[in-house]
Amino acid sequence: PRDRPRGRPAPVERPAAGCGAMGAGRRGDGRRRRTPAGSRGLKLGVRFEELGFPDAAQRQYERAIERDPGSALAFYNLGRVYDQKGNLERAVGYYERAAQLDSTLPKNWNNLGAAYLRQQRLADAARALENAIGLRPDFAGAWNNLGTTYYDQGRFADAAEAYTRATQLDSKLEYLFYNLGVTYALLDDHAAAAAALERFVRRLPDSAAGHLQLGDAYARTGQRQRARRSLQRYLELADAGDPVRQRALRYLR
Numbered sequence: 700p701r702d703r704p705r706g707r708p709a710p711v712e713r714p715a716a717g718c719g720a721m722g723a724g725r726r727g728d729g730r731r732r733r734t735p736a737g738s739r740g741l742k743l744g745v746r747f748e749e750l751g752f753p754d755a756a757q758r759q760y761e762r763a764i765e766r767d768p769g770s771a772l773a774f775y776n777l778g779r780v781y782d783q784k785g786n787l788e789r790a791v792g793y794y795e796r797a798a799q800l801d802s803t804l805p806k807n808w809n810n811l812g813a814a815y816l817r818q819q820r821l822a823d824a825a826r827a828l829e830n831a832i833g834l835r836p837d838f839a840g841a842w843n844n845l846g847t848t849y850y851d852q853g854r855f856a857d858a859a860e861a862y863t864r865a866t867q868l869d870s871k872l873e874y875l876f877y878n879l880g881v882t883y884a885l886l887d888d889h890a891a892a893a894a895a896l897e898r899f900v901r902r903l904p905d906s907a908a909g910h911l912q913l914g915d916a917y918a919r920t921g922q923r924q925r926a927r928r929s930l931q932r933y934l935e936l937a938d939a940g941d942p943v944r945q946r947a948l949r950y951l952r
Contacts, residue, residue, distance in 0.1 A: 771801035839869035
């Protein structure tokens, strides 16, 4: 289609998993992290989260902080609970406090960066996510979130590099290939976009957005029959009120 359907990277990952005292382990700089005084509360909080009781988990983390106000893990876990409840402002505050107490927690930097991204604090998000990757270079989720941050900043070449790194680290996350594909499309590398989107729709064959973007990539590389098949599949899957339907129909006439 002549007017490119603007793709949007898939949502950032859910907040990274919680840490109990047993998971405190070593710091990012290799030193042993101290066991917090509220370690029992941390363990119980993580267990309550695993069982699906976020309010009970929140109370345990708050008690852990009362016992040990210097526990970065307790602030991190409490931030996660508020993050998952949708209270982004409170979550950011707790993540920031955890970072002040211990700057060597990659998961905390990732969650903080993802929260900043949802607040459209893009420069802050990039710094936090770069910190996460600096501490843990194999953190695929942080690479994805950094790619989306760069995307929103209009840094599409940097976004493509970050998404590529994420796919190299964890090729099981299918949405990474969608993110990479729509970014390549904005860079006018439609062959690379098609290759990434093909991998995406093989894994999620019922994704209307995936077939739409793939059809556009095929059309722009002169693969008309493939473009028609992808756009027909998009029309089968898309909502009747999708405003892009008319453009796909015009192409198919």
